[in-house]
Amino acid sequence: MLKDDIQKALAPLNLEQVAAGDYAKTGCHLEVTAAPERMPEVAQTMLSLGCFLESLTCLHYPEHFTLVYHFANYQELCRTAVHVKVPLDQEASTISHIYPGANWYEREAYDLFGLRFAGHPDLRRILLPFDADFHPLLKKFEASSGDA
């Protein structure tokens, strides 16, 4: 079972949480919580188990950002959700050197939330114009306010 393999492989990393998820309710088989600086190790482990990065997104809360990584597998049904809390004034760690596909997802998170990824080779805006001066998915953002 891939699920057990992932749990076993992630155990030595001593992450905050590695637990079985409720697939019927959330669509994820495994729920993982990690600190931002541990993310490259987690990604490396997932890659060695043959999982691909399905999606990467950011959530804006009043005190912190939460990055949510979804990993899935081509051969076996097992979706892993990794939650990473990043304080508002800090940077996350890039995994684009491990998963080149993460490059664009990280650019998107930077573009829409203003969250920076340390070590990213090319952290430019991706969806918005390069000269935009706002990050539209921040909760305080209103489309009709100010110059935006």
Next chain:
Amino acid sequence: MLERGLEEKRYVLNLGPQHPSTHGVLRVELELEGEFITKADPDIGYGHRGHEHMAENRTYQQYLPNMGRVDYLHALAYNQGYCMAVEKLIGLEVPERGEFIRVITAELNRIASHLLWVGAYLMDLGAFTPFLYCFDDRENILDLLDYLTGSRLTYCFYRFGGVPVDIDDDFTEGCRKFIKRLRSRWADYDNLVTKNVIFINRTRDVGVITKEQCLKYGLTGPMVRGSGIPYDIRKSEPYSVYPRFDFEIPLGERGDVMDRYLVRLREMEQSLRIIEQALDQIPGGPIMAEKVPKRIKPANGEVYAAVETARGEFGCFIVSNGDLKPYRIKLRVPSFGNLSILPEIAVDTLVADLVAILGSIDVVVPEIDR
């Protein structure tokens, strides 16, 4: 190498944003050496409408029409993905007949999307006639879906808990006629295109994607199946009533442009098989769940639901904080991941081949830009 003592210079060429082969407003900045590409940098976002931001400002029902406008070519799959996510979130069961109607219409829509792709793609490669054949066939599907849903392109047909309109004998009859008609056309397509030597030379061993690249870039849909990985959400993570039908996942061997073309062509036949079986097996009964709440107010929580669209995996990730509006909706769209591999596979190819490669990714730009 340039002759006549000319200085070797970096030559930058803009492909797009208005180029027939980009299928929408997509710009690719190319660096060339002669006619070979040394660097390709896609510039996306021209069609960014902020669908994810809109989600945070409207109720769950109000967001439904947006789902027909993300990927307008396979809109019903997006309807389905979003409805599935919300149904999971509030614990709503769809009656069997409702699920069957969803499958029939979504598969019809998939064929329409593939037909449009085949026609438009071959036009990219310089063949105009197949385009007319494809649009002729596709028109039949649009008529059928128009009859049922009331719209031809940007469908907003599924509801939380089922579908609003039942299918009738006319629709069933029309579907069967269409299946027969499209099957009689495969020979024409093969003779016109698949065995055409110009087409073969343009597509064989061009834009090869390895299995390892698929994994690292998180590709989905015909892109991975062309490379020989049997990953189709309808089989790998069965949803709706797909497990009841007998169908295959067409696979490629070499992972080149030709394989991706063949995968899509064969997928249409598999979709026909699914529709045929669904029409035979469709049970009676209600099409909507009995108690659908008027005010949708899910508890705190997250949910991820995935469906297979014509281009790959569409994942709908909803975060609820117990409000009437979602806290955040992330739309994981297939073309975004699929296009991100372009800078890697475009290097060292000819500009003319880039058109073939870009077309084979089957991008729908508004879907990438959201």
